[in-house]
Amino acid sequence: MKKLLEIKKNLKKDFSNLKTIKVALLGDTATQFLTQALRGLGYDSGFNLDIWEADFDQIERQVYDLSSELYEFNPGIVIVFQSSHKLLSKYNKTKPDKHLLFASNELDKIQNIYSNLVSNLDAKIIFYNYTEIDDSVFGNYANKTESSFLFQLRKLNYELMSLSSKNTNLYLSDLSSIQNQVGKLNFFQPTIYISTEMVLSIDVIPKVAYKTIDLINTLNGKFKKCIILDLDNTTWGGIIGDDGIENIQLGSLGIGKAFTEFQYWVKKLKHRGIIVAVCSKNTESVAKEPFEKHPDMVLSLEDISVFRANWENKADNIRQIQSILKIGFDSMVFIDDNPFERNIVRENIPEICVPELPKDPADYLEYLYELNLFETVSFSNEDSERTKLYQIEAERAKVYQKFTNEDDFLKNLEMLSDIQVFNKFNTPRIAQLSQRSNQFNLRTVRYTEADIERISSSNDYATFAYTLEDKFGDNGLICVIILHKEDQKTLFINTWFMSCRVLKRGMEKFVLNTIVEFANENGFTNIKGEYVFTLKNDMVKDHYARLGFKNNMTFWDLDVESYKPKKCYINKSEHTR
Numbered sequence: 400m401k402k403l404l405e406i407k408k409n410l411k412k413d414f415s416n417l418k419t420i421k422v423a424l425l426g427d428t429a430t431q432f433l434t435q436a437l438r439g440l441g442y443d444s445g446f447n448l449d450i451w452e453a454d455f456d457q458i459e460r461q462v463y464d465l466s467s468e469l470y471e472f473n474p475g476i477v478i479v480f481q482s483s484h485k486l487l488s489k490y491n492k493t494k495p496d497k498h499l500l501f502a503s504n505e506l507d508k509i510q511n512i513y514s515n516l517v518s519n520l521d522a523k524i525i526f527y528n529y530t531e532i533d534d535s536v537f538g539n540y541a542n543k544t545e546s547s548f549l550f551q552l553r554k555l556n557y558e559l560m561s562l563s564s565k566n567t568n569l570y571l572s573d574l575s576s577i578q579n580q581v582g583k584l585n586f587f588q589p590t591i592y593i594s595t596e597m598v599l600s601i602d603v604i605p606k607v608a609y610k611t612i613d614l615i616n617t618l619n620g621k622f623k624k625c626i627i628l629d630l631d632n633t634t635w636g637g638i639i640g641d642d643g644i645e646n647i648q649l650g651s652l653g654i655g656k657a658f659t660e661f662q663y664w665v666k667k668l669k670h671r672g673i674i675v676a677v678c679s680k681n682t683e684s685v686a687k688e689p690f691e692k693h694p695d696m697v698l699s700l701e702d703i704s705v706f707r708a709n710w711e712n713k714a715d716n717i718r719q720i721q722s723i724l725k726i727g728f729d730s731m732v733f734i735d736d737n738p739f740e741r742n743i744v745r746e747n748i749p750e751i752c753v754p755e756l757p758k759d760p761a762d763y764l765e766y767l768y769e770l771n772l773f774e775t776v777s778f779s780n781e782d783s784e785r786t787k788l789y790q791i792e793a794e795r796a797k798v799y800q801k802f803t804n805e806d807d808f809l810k811n812l813e814m815l816s817d818i819q820v821f822n823k824f825n826t827p828r829i830a831q832l833s834q835r836s837n838q839f840n841l842r843t844v845r846y847t848e849a850d851i852e853r854i855s856s857s858n859d860y861a862t863f864a865y866t867l868e869d870k871f872g873d874n875g876l877i878c879v880i881i882l883h884k885e886d887q888k889t890l891f892i893n894t895w896f897m898s899c900r901v902l903k904r905g906m907e908k909f910v911l912n913t914i915v916e917f918a919n920e921n922g923f924t925n926i927k928g929e930y931v932f933t934l935k936n937d938m939v940k941d942h943y944a945r946l947g948f949k950n951n952m953t954f955w956d957l958d959v960e961s962y963k964p965k966k967c968y969i970n971k972s973e974h975t976r
Contacts, residue, residue, distance in 0.1 A: 403432065403604055406439035414447040420615065422450045423469055423522075425458045426480035429597040433480075436608035444616050445934075455596065456485075462515050470519060476615060477522050478572075479512065482598045483529045483552065484587075490548050498546045502555040510562060517568050523618055523847065525570050525611065526563070528556050530578040530586065567830070567848035570614055570776060577606050580769060613774040620834050620845055623752065623773050624726050625674040626665060627717060629735035630686055630708070634662060634698070636760065640681060644688050649695035657760040662697035664764060669702050669786055673773055674724060676705040678716045678733070680740075683708040704789035713740050714747035723796070724789060725899035727837060727935060732772050736760075777831040777848075791872040792900055798871075809905060809968040812869040816906075817972035818913060821855035821862040828876045829864055836896040837935040841928065841942060844894055859884055860893070861917060865910060867901050867969070877901050878910055882917070885927070890918055892928040908965035911946050918959045928955040 422437070424430055434452045441448035451472040453461050458479065461469040469477075490501055497504075509526070516524055533541065533549050541547035545554075556575060563569045578586040581603055588600045599607055616622060631638045635658050636648025648655040649662075669675045675698070679686050686708035690700045700706070705723050707716040713735075721728060728750035735741050741753045757766050795812070802808035821829060826848050833846040846854075854860050865878035878901075881894035892914075897906060918926055928943045930936075947962070948955035 400609060401440075401605055403436060403601055406436050406605060406608070409439035409442040410435060412442055414442060417442065417445055417447040418619075419447045419449050420476060420619070421472065421474040422448050422476045422478065422615075423453065423472055423474035424450055424478045424480070425453045425461055425469070426482075427456045427458055427485045428480065428482045428599075429455060429595055430480060432597070432601070432604050433599065433608060436604050437611060440605075440608050440612045441615070444612060444621060446615070446619070448615075458512065462512050465519060473520065475522055476525060476618070477516055477520065478525045478527070478611065480527045481509075481529075483532050484592065484598050486529060486552065486555075487532055487534065487548060490551065495546070498548075498551065501548075502551040502558060505555055506558045506562065509559065513562075513566065513569055517566075517849070523568055523570060525572055525614055526559070527572050527574045527607075528559055530575050530583075567852075570618075572607075572611050572614055574607060574610070577603065577610060581606065610771065613771055614776065617774045617776050617834065618845060618847075620837055620843070622730070622775060622834075623673070623732050624730040624835065625676060625704075625720075625724060625732070626668060626773075627676045627678050627720060627731055627733045628665065629713075629733075629737070629740065630677065630679040630681060630689075632736040632760070633734055633756075634658065634665075634677075635689060635693075635696075639689060640685050644693055647689060647693070649689075649693060651695075654760060655695070657763060659695060659697060661760070661763050664767070666697055666702060668773060671773070671775075671778065674704045674726075674789060675702055675786065676720050676724070677703050677707060678713055678720065679708045680710055680713065681708040682710075701790075702786060704786050712743070712747075714744050717744060717748060717751065723792070725838075725902065734767075777827060777834065787872070788874060788900065794871055795869075805903075806968070812871070812904070812968070814867060814869045814904065814969040815972045816868075816909060816969050816975075817866045818975045819864050821851055821864060825864045825876055826851045826855070829879050832876065832879060832898065833894075833896060836898065837933070838899050838938050839902070840896040840933075840936050841892070841939055842894060842931045843896075843933050843936060846894075854881060861890070861921075863910075863913065863917075865906070866972075867904070867906060868972075874898070874901055878906060880910060880914060882914065884923075888923055889925045889927055890914070890923045892926065895928070905965075905967035905969055907942070907946065908967040909969040912964045912967070915957075915959055915962050915964070924959050926957040926959060928957070929953065930955070 424434055430452060434450050438448045438450055451474065453469065458481065461467045493501055513524055516522060529552055531552060537544060537547045541549040544550060559571065563571050586600060586603050587598055591597050591600065628634050636654055637646060639647055649659050650656065651659065665675060687700060689696050690698065705720045707720055717733065728748050732752045733744050734754065734756065736756055744751060745753050752772065754767065754770060756763060799808050819825060829851050830846050830848045833844065855862055861882040861884065863880040864876055867874045867877050878897040879894060880892065883891040883893040885891045914926060928948055930940055930943065932940065943955035948957045
């Protein structure tokens with residue numbers, strides 16, 4: 400992790416070609432160095448963070464005055480930093496008979512700030528939670544009496560989490576966990592606070608900035624989707640080919656416990672929706688033996704989406720894994736205990752994240768926890784099924800090799816698609832897919848659940864959510880279309896994104912057929928599309944041309960009346976709206 404001086408060097412670099420994101424930072428404490436750190440780390444993430452910093456302790460004035468500089472700036476992200484030390488000052492000035500209601504009253508204030516922001520700005524709100532301060536008035540009894548500041552502070556953090564879970568545009572950045580990691584003496588330095596009003600030490604500012612940038616990255620579609628595991632001395636202790644299955648280190652005793660707990664962590668990631676793959680220099684049958692036979696293995700072969708064990712170069716094997724998963728290398732994390740293998744992968748695939756694991760396996764997890772590699776802003780039921788989806792895709796690939804004619808293969812799949820409008824059941828998955836989709840995404844607009852709810856309730860839009868299933872299994876929701884009714888004759892394809900898992904199935908043709916069908920039924924004669932280039936969506940630059948749209952300067956036009964339905968082998972499900 401870079402130190403503040405290293406991060407500030409980025410401020411001298413050229414930001415002109417980076418994507419600009421407008422960020423407002425409101426704090427009741429000094430935030431100048433945090434602003435510099437955020438902007439410098441934004442450069443590393445490929446963003447030009449245009450940060451407007453409010454004057455010191457002006458949160459409420461900026462939020463409640465609609466003519467304030469905040470609203471004139473019109474940010475896409477608002478960061479609110481209310482410190483525990485200012486909270487303690489408020490508590491100290493509160494009459495003792497009001498202490499029992501302190502957390503509830505503060506939560507009401509936070510909710511009002513949030514409500515005003517989302518009512519008057521089209522922005523995501525990041526709120527820093529509160530680091531713990533024990534004023535030692537009650538000693539250990541502070542945990543039993545609601546009159547103590549510590550009790551009220553912990554209650555407020557809990558209520559803040561509950562508030563965030565109910566409001567899809569409110570995101571928490573966990574400062575409390577950072578203080579737990581580094582210790583209060585390293586997080587907060589009283590002499591600096593007294594003289595400068597800074598509650599963050601110089602050394603901890605980068606950690607806070609990294610934590611915040613993780614959220615900003617994820618809100619803009621930059622996050623990790625896959626963990627690739629080495630096996631020997633990474634997933635278990637020892638070398639399976641040399642030591643044999645009975646001598647590898649796993650279990651609840653000694654160093655084996657470190658590997659077992661590491662596997663539990665990976666298992667939890669898998670249930671959360673992270674793809675798990677294996678890349679090992681081993682004979683495949685030998686490498687699979689512990690998964691099949693060792694009584695202390697936590698991970699099973701069913702948890703692994705792609706298993707590559709051979710004696711080839713690991714960088715080449717990771718390229719093979721990427722070709723199967725169809726996700727970017729920058730969405731992958733490669734975990735290997737061997738420095739030589741780590742460097743080979745870094746040199747050959749610079750986009751991939753390769754953590755510098757500690758030498759002692761006992762330190763693996765704490766090190767990985769601190770890196771916060773798998774940030775997310777959403778979670779849906781389909782996430783836990785992602786491994787199965789990729790395993791099924793591998794089965795489809797095997798069948799595909801048996802066919803010499805692609806049309807015959809597509810017919811053989813017996814594909815069905817269910818088409819629904821946006822609703823409360825599919826909203827979480829739609830928002831999540833918008834954040835995850837980078838390659839097949841024509842305009843790369845990111846949506847939160849609140850955005851989806853707003854669009855679905857507007858008469859200015861028509862919405863379509865497509866699933867796809869075949870004889871091998873159900874892919875779930877894989878494609879989203881948002882049509883904006885520009886006028887009585889024109890539909891603008893505001894959004895078209897699709898999971899790359901279903902490429903080359905004819906889904907694009909099926910989708911266009913249904914859009915044209917909707918246009919005909921509702922009297923629209925023109926469909927307009929737009930492609931907005933990003934570094935990741937080059938694969939769809941000719942999308943509209945391939946589908947028969949005519950280029951019209953910036954946009955692409957399709958004449959509805961002359962359109963002839965495209966041939967495809969996907970049928971509508973009987974449940975389609």
